[in-house]
Amino acid sequence: MEAARSNIAIERETALKVATAQAEEAAKTRRAQAEKEAAAILESMRKTIADERGRAFAEARNLAIDFGAEVAHRLLADAPRAEAWLERIERHLASLPKAEKEALVRQLKNGASLTVLTASSLAPETAENWRAHLRRSLGDGTLVAFEVDPSLLAGAELHFPSAILRFSWRSALASIRAELEAT
Numbered sequence: 001m002e003a004a005r006s007n008i009a010i011e012r013e014t015a016l017k018v019a020t021a022q023a024e025e026a027a028k029t030r031r032a033q034a035e036k037e038a039a040a041i042l043e044s045m046r047k048t049i050a051d052e053r054g055r056a057f058a059e060a061r062n063l064a065i066d067f068g069a070e071v072a073h074r075l076l077a078d079a080p081r082a083e084a085w086l087e088r089i090e091r092h093l094a095s096l097p098k099a100e101k102e103a104l105v106r107q108l109k110n111g112a113s114l115t116v117l118t119a120s121s122l123a124p125e126t127a128e129n130w131r132a133h134l135r136r137s138l139g140d141g142t143l144v145a146f147e148v149d150p151s152l153l154a155g156a157e158l159h160f161p162s163a164i165l166r167f168s169w170r171s172a173l174a175s176i177r178a179e180l181e182a183t
Contacts, residue, residue: 071176085118085156086130088167093137105138107160113143115159119152119168134158 093101108114116130131144149157155168 067180071173083126085154085167086133089156089158089165090133090137092165092167104160104163105142107162108138108142111143112161113145114138115145115147117147117149117152117157117159119148119150119154119156121148122146 093104096104114134116134122130127146130146134144135142151170153169153173155166155171157168157171158165
């Protein structure tokens with residue numbers, strides 16, 4: 001009986017060792033399978049991210065091209081001739097509400113001058129033409145000075161003592177940018 005008990009203990013210990021070894025082997029197998037599956041998931045995710053990044057880049061590129069085309073279209077709609085800018089300015093001044101126009105004219109009283117900034121120098125005869133048109137719009141006694149600011153790109157700005165009217169590509173670009181940032 002004692003020998004049988006001893007054999008049972010040995011068999012039990014052997015069975016436990018075998019079961020432990022089998023359990024460890026099964027755990028190793030499951031761990032290896034889980035690592036293999038995790039690696040496959042990671043690789044799949046990397047490919048998905050790379051594909052999405054490529055699509056996002058292509059979309060951003062297309063948006064940039066569309067934006068550039070829209071900006072060019074809007075800017076080129078305004079002919080960069082001095083006469084075209086002067087016509088645009090005259091139309092704007094004529095369309096101002098009476099009170100606003102009178103407020104601008106009051107700024108030019110008592111010897112204050114209107115400074116016209118242009119993107120490039122105007123020929124003397126063109127400058128004199130502008131001066132005559134602006135005096136017709138703002139009053140015969142209006143003093144008009146001309147300055148050059150290449151950062152306007154094209155167009156002009158009217159600088160009153162306390163107001164600025166902008167008719168330039170620089171202001172158009174700023175307006176387009178603000179419009180796009182708002183969307």
